[in-house]
Amino acid sequence: MRFFLVSALLLGSALAHAAPTDGNDDEMARVLEERGVIARLGSQIKQARNDVSEKASDLVVSAMGFLGVPYRYGGSSVETGFDCSGLVRAVFEQSVGKILPRRADQQAAATEVIDRSELKPGDLVFFDTMRRAFSHVGIYVGEGKFIHAPRSGGAVRVEDMRQAYWQTRFNGARRVPLAGESTSASR
Template identity: 35%
Template structure:
C-alpha cells in the first residue's frame, strides 16, 4: 500500500476522515437499536428560525435505512460535479442518490430528480424514515433538487458547483419554502 502523497489534493485526508466518520457512526448505530419516535409534544424549529444544528448526533436507523445512512455519511464532504455519478469525479444531487441506492440496497435509479420522484411513493412527513427522499423546487420547476433524509429534520444533499456534499435542515430558511415533500422507495 502506498503512502498518501502531500500533493493528492487532500484526497487521502478526505478518505481518512470518511473512514473515521464511518467507524464512529457504525459504533453509534451498533449501540442504538431503534429510531426514536416523534411525540406530539415535540415541535420542529419554525422556518426562518432553524436551530442550525447539522450534526449527526442522535441519528440512527435499521435495515435498509442503516445501509443507506452509512453510504450517505461516507460521501459527506465529497465534491459536487453537475452530471456526476461517482464519488471520484463528483456527484450532483440525483447522481448522489442514484449512487447510494445502487450500492446500499441494489436499487438502480435514473440520474434525474424528477424521474426519481415519479418512481417513488409520496409519504406524509410524519412517516419519513432514514433513507427516504426529500424533494425541492430550486430552479422554478418541480422536483429540481433532492436529498436523502437522515432523521431529526436533516437531509444530505449535493447542493451546487464549487461545493461539497453536506447535511442541511429541512427547516433551513432557503429549503423550507422550496420543500415539495417526501417520497419513499423503501416501503410499499
C-alpha cells in the first residue's frame, strides 16, 4: 500500500503540468482520485512493482504521467506534444537517464530482442502501422497493456495489445538495458 501511495504521488508530480496544486499531498491525492487516475492505473502500477526492478517501475509511473498529452508528429515534449518514439525517448531520458535514438526503427535496432512471452513492464513493444517494420513503438506496462502516443488527433493513452488491431500489427519486443542490470545476448 505504501508503494502505491508513493507511486500515486510520483504520478501526480508528473501530472503537475495539467493540474496545478499547492504542493499539498492530500490535494494531489484528491486531484488524482477526481481524474480517475488511481482507479485506472492501480493494477498496472502494482504489476510493475511486482514484476520488475525499481528503475523499470519508476519508468512505467513516469510514462503514466504523460497520459492525455496530445499527439504531434515529431513532438518530443509535454509542451509540443509527443509522437510515439518521442514519448518513449522522453520517458527513458527523464526517468532513468537513458537516451534512446529518435525514431522507432532506430530504437528497435538499439535495444535487446526479447520474445513476447518475456515482456515485463518497461519493455518496448513495436508495431507495423505504416506498412513497414517498427513504424510504431510503445512502452509495455503489464497485463497485456502498453502506453503510447497513437496518431494525429489522439493523445497519450494505454491500450490492450490483445485487441485485434494491435495483435495483427505486433512487430516485436525489445528490452532497454539499464545501468546495473545484466543483459543476455541479443537474439
